[in-house]
Each structure stands twice: as structure tokens, then as C-alpha cells.
Amino acid sequence: MQKLGDFKLPHFFNYPPYFTLQPVRETREKQVQLWKELILDYCRTQKIFVIGLEEEFPLFSNSVIERTLSHEAREAFLSALISEGRAEWLDKGHRRCLILWHRIQDWADIILNFVKDNGFEDSVMTVEEIRSGIESRGTELHGIDRTILMRALKLLEQKGKLAIFKGTSADDEGVKFSV
Amino acid sequence: MADFFSKAEVTSSGRPVLLRSEVECHLLSSVDIESEDNHHFYPLKSGLLILTTHRLLWLPSSSSSSTSSAAAIPLHAISHIFSTKKSLKSMFHSPRIRFQVLVSPDGRLFDPASGSGSSSGSGSKSIVLTAVVRGKGDCDGFLGKLWESWRARAWECNETSGSGSGSGSGTGTSTATSGGLYSSDGSVRMVGVAGILRKEQEMWESTDKSLQDAFQDLNALMSKAKEMVMLAEKMRQKLLSGSSSQTSGANDEDMGSKEEMQDWLLSVGIISPVTKESAGALYHQQLSRQLADFVRTPLQRAGGMINLIDAYCLFNRARGTELISPDDMLQACSLWEKFDVPVMLRKFDSGVMVIQNKSHSDEEVFARIKGLVTKPEALRSGISPSDAAITLGIAPAMAKEHLLTAESKGLLCRDISPDGFRFYINLFPEIDPRDVYLLK
Numbered sequence: 001m002q003k004l005g006d007f008k009l010p011h012f013f014n015y016p017p018y019f020t021l022q023p024v025r026e027t028r029e030k031q032v033q034l035w036k037e038l039i040l041d042y043c044r045t046q047k048i049f050v051i052g053l054e055e056e057f058p059l060f061s062n063s064v065i066e067r068t069l070s071h072e073a074r075e076a077f078l079s080a081l082i083s084e085g086r087a088e089w090l091d092k093g094h095r096r097c098l099i100l101w102h103r104i105q106d107w108a109d110i111i112l113n114f115v116k117d118n119g120f121e122d123s124v125m126t127v128e129e130i131r132s133g134i135e136s137r138g139t140e141l142h143g144i145d146r147t148i149l150m151r152a153l154k155l156l157e158q159k160g161k162l163a164i165f166k167g168t169s170a171d172d173e174g175v176k177f178s179v
Numbered sequence: 180m181a182d183f184f185s186k187a188e189v190t191s192s193g194r195p196v197l198l199r200s201e202v203e204c205h206l207l208s209s210v211d212i213e214s215e216d217n218h219h220f221y222p223l224k225s226g227l228l229i230l231t232t233h234r235l236l237w238l239p240s241s242s243s244s245s246t247s248s249a250a251a252i253p254l255h256a257i258s259h260i261f262s263t264k265k266s267l268k269s270m271f272h273s274p275r276i277r278f279q280v281l282v283s284p285d286g287r288l289f290d291p292a293s294g295s296g297s298s299s300g301s302g303s304k305s306i307v308l309t310a311v312v313r314g315k316g317d318c319d320g321f322l323g324k325l326w327e328s329w330r331a332r333a334w335e336c337n338e339t340s341g342s343g344s345g346s347g348s349g350t351g352t353s354t355a356t357s358g359g360l361y362s363s364d365g366s367v368r369m370v371g372v373a374g375i376l377r378k379e380q381e382m383w384e385s386t387d388k389s390l391q392d393a394f395q396d397l398n399a400l401m402s403k404a405k406e407m408v409m410l411a412e413k414m415r416q417k418l419l420s421g422s423s424s425q426t427s428g429a430n431d432e433d434m435g436s437k438e439e440m441q442d443w444l445l446s447v448g449i450i451s452p453v454t455k456e457s458a459g460a461l462y463h464q465q466l467s468r469q470l471a472d473f474v475r476t477p478l479q480r481a482g483g484m485i486n487l488i489d490a491y492c493l494f495n496r497a498r499g500t501e502l503i504s505p506d507d508m509l510q511a512c513s514l515w516e517k518f519d520v521p522v523m524l525r526k527f528d529s530g531v532m533v534i535q536n537k538s539h540s541d542e543e544v545f546a547r548i549k550g551l552v553t554k555p556e557a558l559r560s561g562i563s564p565s566d567a568a569i570t571l572g573i574a575p576a577m578a579k580e581h582l583l584t585a586e587s588k589g590l591l592c593r594d595i596s597p598d599g600f601r602f603y604i605n606l607f608p609e610i611d612p613r614d615v616y617l618l619k
Contacts, residue, residue, distance in 0.1 A: 012610050016561065016594040017603050027592050030607040037612055067596055 004058050007045055010038065019067035021076055035077040040086060044101040049145035050090065051078070051097045090147075098147065102140070107152035110140055112161065112179060121179040126172060127153070127164075183220035184250035185290045187236050192471040192520045195229060195236050195249065200333070200405060205230040205324045206465065209314030212237055212250075215307045219286060223250060228310060230324055232333035254329050256280045256289040258305050263322065274318035276310040276325065386410065404499070466507060467514040470494060471522050474534055478522065482573035483539050487512070487524070487532040489574075527580045528587065541584065547571060548585050552604045561594055561601035 002009040012018055012034065022028045042048070042059050051057055053074055061068040069077075078097050081087035085103060090096040102110065111130070115121060118135050125133070131149055136142040141149075153175060156162050163176045188196040197203070210228040214220060229236040235252040259279040281289035282304045312318045389406060470490075477493055478485055487508070495502045503511075512524040512534065526532050551570045552562055568578035582602050585591045591602040 012606070015603070015606060016596070016601075017592040017605075017607075020593055020595045022592050022607075024587055024589060024592070026589055027605060027607050030610070034607075034610060034612060067594075 002064065004042070005046065007042055010034075013038075013062060014065055016065050016067055019062065019065075019069055019073070021070065021073040032077060032080045036081055036084070036086070039077065039081065039099070040101045043099045047143055049099055049148060051099060053078070053095050053097065098145070100148070104148070104151050104155055107144070107148060108155045111152055111156065114139060114141055115177055115179050120177055122177060124174055124176045126167065126174045128172070130175070182287060184237075184288050185234075185253060187234075187238070187249035187251035189238065189249045190468075190472050192468045193238070193518065194465070194468045194472055195231075195238065197231065198233055201231045201233045203229060203231050204328055205321045207310075207312050207314060207316035207318065207321050208240075209312070210237070211311040211313065213309050213311065215309065219282070219306060225313065228312075228321075230321060230328060232328050232331065235325075252280060252288060252308075253290060253334070254332075255334055257329055260322075260326060260329060261307075263319070274312045276312065276318065276322055277307055278310075278325075279305050279307050281305050463507065463510050463514055466503065467511040468518065468520070470508075470511045471515060471518075471520040473497060474522055478534065478536060481577075482571060484533050484535040484573055484577050486574065486576060487534060490534050527584065529580065529583060531576070531580055533577065533580070544571065544581050545585050545588070545590055548581065549590060549604070552591060552602065558604070561603040563599060563601050567602075 002013060018031065018034070022031050039051075039059065043051075053071065057074075060074060075094065078087055081099070082089065082097075086100050088098045088100070090098050114130075114136070115123075127146070127149065130136060131141060131144045131146070153162065153164055157164055161177070161179050163178070165174055165176065166172075167174050190196060207228045209225050211225060212223040212228075214222075223237055223239075226240055227238040229238065232254075234254060237250045237252075239249065257278050257280055261277040261279075263274070263276075283289050312321075389403065389410075392403065473494055474485070474490055477490065481489075491505060491508045494508070515523055521537050522534055523537050524532060525535055547570065548567060551557060551567065557566075562582075564575045564579035564582060567582055568575040571578055571581065573581075579600075582591060586593060586602065586605075589605055589608070592605045592607065594601045594603055
């Protein structure tokens with residue numbers, strides 16, 4: 001079985017037409033579906049949150065069959081993810097794409113569970129502690145992208161589950177939970 | 180009564196089959212042919228009247244009754260042509276052409292080809308036929324051309340030249356069989372190897388001179404055209420018979436490959452191109468039918484489908500002079516829908532236009548493509564348009580159109596890479612997203 005790092009690649013990864021954007025509608029729909037799932041799977045297991053369109057992304061090339069996705073193809077598949085709410089462009093030039101292999105709502109639920117599991121219902125923590133503190137190790141929150149974390153926290157703030165406040169330095173934001 | 184006229188042969192596209200060296204001169208549509216006493220035949224109604232150097236042909240149009248078949252009046256049988264008298268009455272009538280034809284004792288039209296004796300007409304009757312021109316054609320022009328053709332007596336030249344060409348091809352061998360130094364007309368007889376070589380030499384010199392004369396004067400070219408075609412025919416025969424004469428070895432090198440020569444000769448095929456002059460308003464119709472006839476041979480060689488542009492070039496090359504414009508070509512092809520011809524024009528999604536046989540089946544082509552693309556080699560690395568071209572026996576451009584059509588039907592999918600444009604069998608429908616990891 002072919003691997004990319006420790007990620008198990010599906011067998012159709014070696015099918016050359018998979019790397020050419022198909023013009024026929026039905027074929028294209030199937031191709032897009034397969035790529036969407038592959039991208040999400042890969043990002044989830046490798047904990048990748050951002051894809052740069054102009055950078056080399058290992059998933060978009062297959063050196064065994066010597067094929068690489070064109071820029072147009074990459075944009076097409078990422079746009080499909082965006083339409084589904086599983087990705088967002090980070091810039092107007094569409095060069096960097098945020099991948100939501102968990103939706104923001106899912107992340108919010110994960111944070112709530114993390115809070116309940118560790119008894120932080122009334123505690124105060126810095127944002128940085130949430131993503132890299134000892135308690136986060138072994139959970140999905142560990143190493144989470146800051147942008148995504150802030151979005152999830154803001155969502156929870158709207159629901160009244162916490163309050164975000166600025167700390168002593170510019171990037172030292174904190175959270176007061178009231179779960 | 181139905182057998183009064185001579186039979187005229189017609190091709191599957193409705194064009195008349197011309198005799199050797201017969202050339203069309205003029206056309207009129209919606210013509211009735213009647214005899215003045217109406218005793219000899221049922222009147223022929225509303226057909227196409229074609230004047231050639233040898234005959235008057237009447238073809239039934241698709242709207243006239245199916246009981247009439249194509250009829251021919253050899254010009255040889257015409258004994259007199261009446262000039263039109265312009266009167267007050269004639270201004271309100273459809274124009275008429277009246278001529279007198281010889282009738283054989285058994286009540287049929289005199290036909291010199293049927294071997295019924297000399298044309299001196301001793302004791303045979305004659306009747307007057309009238310061609311009533313109800314269409315919009317140029318009746319006076321037609322009449323003028325009828326006079327010219329009738330006076331030119333092209334059928335007599337045919338008989339003499341026919342015997343002339345027979346003796347011409349036997350030059351190499353005839354001299355060897357007869358003995359004696361002098362031939363019957365007193366010239367020195369060519370004998371032996373030197374004689375044969377000398378004869379060949381003379382033939383080449385006269386060919387050369389013939390070519391030079393032709394190119395000096397365009398009018399002379401038109402009359403030489405017939406000689407040119409005969410010459411081309413002779414050379415073709417020579418090539419086909421292989422290297423039987425001693426000098427053919429050197430000649431083959433001069434002329435290039437046999438295949439090239441044959442292709443060139445094939446394109447010098449049509450003696451009588453349909454022209455705007457002779458067909459008038461029916462130009463596109465007749466052109467359309469002639470094109471349908473012409474295109475059948477190239478179609479066969481190209482495997483049933485030929486690019487419209489290629490067909491255009493081939494057709495114009497065969498016509499030689501009186502070239503048609505691309506617009507004429509397109510119109511001619513579009514008219515095929517209205518007739519019952521075995522070919523059709525087809526436009527692919529990519530915009531490429533081709534001529535194909537009506538009998539051509541896309542399904543059959545797809546089946547062959549599927550067979551090709553499921554071979555082990557193709558499963559691994561796909562097929563290119565060239566591979567398909569070889570298997571299907573057609574041009575690569577045509578093959579690509581077929582592959583694209585198969586792709587649009589979901590049979591194939593494409594792979595574009597620095598290696599080029601290739602096609603694979605479409606496996607996407609087979610892939611189950613929930614079962615992607617094959618554990619072997």
C-alpha cells in the first residue's frame with residue numbers, strides 16, 4: 001500500500017486521470033467528491049489547517065505515476081470544499097485556504113468537552129494554554145490553528161459560555177469560562 | 180409505349196452515368212417532353228433535361244410519378260431542330276424547344292448504339308418532339324447549346340479515337356511480331372531492341388510536346404484535357420502491370436513511388452465538372468449530387484469518416500478548373516438532408532465537421548474503443564489518439580473526435596500530462612468511497 005508519510009493512500013491515487021480535471025459533468029462530480037474526502041482525511045490525520053495553493057502540497061502530487069494537480073484543479077477542489085462549508089479562503093487572492101476538517105461548531109463542542117473533562121467550568125485560561133498546555137496534550141485541541149480556535153471561542157462567547165479578554169501583552173488573550 | 184426512349188443509367192445519388200468522353204453542357208428544370216401526335220409514348224412530365232455532347236437526358240424529379248424512369252435521346256437520332264418563332268402567342272406560353280427525331284420501324288426511337296443499322300434513315304419515319312420548359316431556366320441558351328452539340332457530332336469522334344487508342348497501346352509488341360524491313364506504308368520499320376527503345380523515345384517526345392502545347396494556351400488545354408486524362412489512364416495501366424518493359428526501371432525512379440502516382444491519378448478523375456454556367460439555379464443541387472458520388476471512394480479509404488476540409492481539397496483537385504468555394508461546399512453538403520444519398524454531414528461538439536457514411540455507427544466505434552482501452556497495456560498507460568487511429572483505421576484527428584465523444588458519454592476519461600493527451604477507461608463510477616483501501 002502506498003503511503004505519504006504515515007498516511008495510507010487510496011488505490012485510485014495511482015489512476016492518472018484522477019489528476020486531470022475531468023470535463024464531463026458526471027465524471028467530474030465523482031472526481032471532486034473523492035478529492036474532497038481525501039483532502040479532509042489527510043489534513044485531519046496530519047493536523048494540517050492551511051493549504052497554500054502555490055506551495056508544494058504532498059497530496060497534490062504522485063511521483064510514482066508522475067502526475068501533479070494543476071492550479072486550476074486545486075482551486076476547483078478547494079472551492080468545492082468551501083461550498084460545503086469545510087474550508088475558507090484566508091485572502092482575497094485565493095492563495096491560502098483554511099481547512100475545516102472539523103467545522104467551527106464541532107470545534108466549539110470539542111472545547112466544551114475539554115472544559116468539562118478537566119473541570120475548567122469556572123476557570124480562567126490563556127488561549128495559548130488551551131492549544132498547547134499540558135491538559136491539551138493527547139486531545140484534538142493540541143496544536144490547533146489559532147485562527148480556528150479564536151473563531152470557535154467567539155462562537156462560544158456569543159452563546160454565553162465564556163468571555164474573551166485581553167491580557168497584559170498584545171498576543172496574550174485569555175478566556176473566562178462559565179459553562 | 181414506355182420503351183420508346185433509350186434507357187439512361189443513373190447513379191444512386193440521382194446523377195446520370197455519362198459515356199466515355201461525354202461532357203454535360205446545359206441543364207433545364209421542370210421540363211415536359213411530348214410528341215405532337217401523342218401516339219408514341221406517354222408524355223414525360225416535369226423532369227430535369229440535361230444536354231450533353233452526345234445525348235439529351237431526361238431525369239424524373241422526386242415529385243414526378245415514379246413510373247417514369249430516366250430517358251435518353253441520342254443526338255444522333257435528331258434529324259432537325261426547329262428555331263423558335265416569337266409570336267404573340269409564344270409570350271404567354273412556356274417556352275418550347277421542338278426537334279425532329281428518327282423513329283425505327285418498330286415504333287421506338289432510333290438508337291445507333293442498338294446496332295439497328297446505318298443512320299441514313301432509309302425508309303424510317305420521323306416525328307416531332309416538343310420539350311416544354313416550365314421552369315425558370317435559360318431556354319434560348321439551351322437551344323443554342325443544343326445546336327452546337329448537335330453540329331459538333333462528338334459521337335463520331337469517339338468512334339474513331341476509340342480504335343486509335345487500341346493500336347496506340349500495342350506499340351511495344353506489334354513491331355516485334357511482323358517481319359521485313361519496311362512496313363506497309365513505306366516507312367522504315369523499327370525492329371529489335373533498338374526499335375522498341377526508339378518507339379518509347381518517340382512516345383516520350385510526343386508526350387513532352389503535348390504537355391508543352393497544353394500549357395501555352397488555356398483553350399487548347401481544355402481540349403487537351405481529354406488527352407491528358409487518357410495519358411494518365413495509360414500510365415496507370417503501365418504502373419499496374421509492373422516492370423514488364425525494359426525501360427520501366429528507370430521510369431519508376433523518376434516518377435517516385437507507385438502509391439504516390441496512383442493517388443495523383445485518382446484525383447484526375449472527373450471529366451465533366453458541374454459548373455454554375457451549365458446548371459444555373461440548380462447549381463447547388465447538381466453539385467450536391469456530384470459531391471455525394473465523388474466522396475464515396477475517399478470515404479472508403481479513410482475508414483468511413485473524412486474531415487470536411489480534406490474532402491473539399493480532394494474535390495477541388497479532381498475538378499481541376501471551375502473550383503468551388505468553401506461556401507458552395509457547405510451548401511452542397513447541407514442539401515444532402517433533402518436527398519436520399521448515402522452520406523451525411525456531421526458536426527462534433529468541438530466544432531470539427533466531417534462527412535460520414537449514413538451507415539456509420541457510433542456504437543460500433545465505441546465497442547472497438549472499449550476493446551482497445553481495456554487491454555493490459557492500455558489499463559496501465561492509457562491510449563493516445565494515434566493508437567486509436569491505428570486500431571480504427573482512420574486519421575488521428577478523426578480518432579480524437581471519437582475519443583472525445585466516447586468521453587462525453589462516460590466511457591473514457593482523460594489524462595493530460597507532459598506525456599501528452601491520453602485516455603483511460605472511466606473507472607470513476609466503479610470507485611466506492613467507503614471501500615478505498617484494498618487490503619491484499
